[in-house]
Amino acid sequence: MPDLLELAGISASYGRIQALSNVSLQVPEGSIVALLGSNGAGKTTTLNTISRLVPVTSGNIWFDGKAIENRASHQVVEGGIVQVPEGREVFRDMSVRENLEMGAYRRKDTAAVRNDFERVLDYFPKIRERLHQRAGTLSGGEQQMLLIGRALMARPRLLLLDEPSLGLSPVLVQQIFGIIDRLNKDGLTILLVEQNAAVALTCSRYAYILENGEMALQGPSEQLRRDDSVRRTYLGH
Numbered sequence: 524m525p526d527l528l529e530l531a532g533i534s535a536s537y538g539r540i541q542a543l544s545n546v547s548l549q550v551p552e553g554s555i556v557a558l559l560g561s562n563g564a565g566k567t568t569t570l571n572t573i574s575r576l577v578p579v580t581s582g583n584i585w586f587d588g589k590a591i592e593n594r595a596s597h598q599v600v601e602g603g604i605v606q607v608p609e610g611r612e613v614f615r616d617m618s619v620r621e622n623l624e625m626g627a628y629r630r631k632d633t634a635a636v637r638n639d640f641e642r643v644l645d646y647f648p649k650i651r652e653r654l655h656q657r658a659g660t661l662s663g664g665e666q667q668m669l670l671i672g673r674a675l676m677a678r679p680r681l682l683l684l685d686e687p688s689l690g691l692s693p694v695l696v697q698q699i700f701g702i703i704d705r706l707n708k709d710g711l712t713i714l715l716v717e718q719n720a721a722v723a724l725t726c727s728r729y730a731y732i733l734e735n736g737e738m739a740l741q742g743p744s745e746q747l748r749r750d751d752s753v754r755r756t757y758l759g760h
């Protein structure tokens with residue numbers, strides 16, 4: 524499959540602190556690609572450069588064959604790249620339904636939005652039961668599902684997921700990853716940032732490992748799962 528997203532030699536800095544240097548990666552259309560690394564490695568920064576929330580100092584970002592490194596963030600979203608940010612940021616005082624509708628606020632195709640609303644609720648039956656509940660009262664796992672649902676309401680072609688397993692129990696992690704897998708089988712391309720390497724290497728096809736803002740290692744996920752240094756450093760054995 525052709526690459527839907529390609530980063531070529533991306534560098535980015537916060538003031539004098541260089542957060543990324545010469546980062547390259549590819550996300551083929553229809554795949555799940557994992558981006559791993561420990562705290563502060565630059566994973567979120569990488570997603571933020573793609574979403575155009577952090578400027579790049581050098582390098583290129585290609586999406587669907589077009590250079591996007593100079594686009595504004597809203598143009599990137601309209602082009603089909605939607606990020607689910609790290610941590611839970613639902614609109615706490617709005618209802619669950621209103622939160623989902625916010626995901627589609629730029630769309631004018633009302634009939635398709637209604638269809639997508641139903642489709643999203645099919646992925647998340649727990650959310651369907653809580654449409655009128657205040658979003659701030661959802662459990663942590665339900666909030667994570669709502670965030671993914673809200674992102675889906677924007678009709679992404681590429682979903683950027685930043686640590687969807689953060690703070691969730693093993694059972695909920697399984698549930699979320701079951702849904703991620705289903706979304707991918709239904710055709711969605713996903714770039715998945717995770718610290719939980721075990722689960723990320725199981726659901727992805729290919730993975731990259733960042734260390735101190737540089738790409739340290741990459742390969743097919745199955746191969747990385749069996750790699751001794753990866754096991755020691757990221758899988759805890």
Ligand SMILES: Nc1ncnc2c1ncn2[C@@H]1O[C@H](COP(=O)(O)OP(=O)(O)OP(=O)(O)O)[C@@H](O)[C@H]1O
Nearest residue numbers: 537540542560561562563564565566567568569718
């Ligand atoms: N807004 C910011 N201003 C200054 N430095 C920042 C900012 N955001 C991130 N950094 C720095 O950039 C580096 C990379 O941070 P980043 O958030 O991308 O890491 P991460 O891999 O997502 O880590 P984590 O797993 O903890 O979320 C860190 O050293 C961090 O302190």
Ligand SMILES: [Mg+2]
Nearest residue numbers: 566567568609
């Ligand atoms: Mg992060």
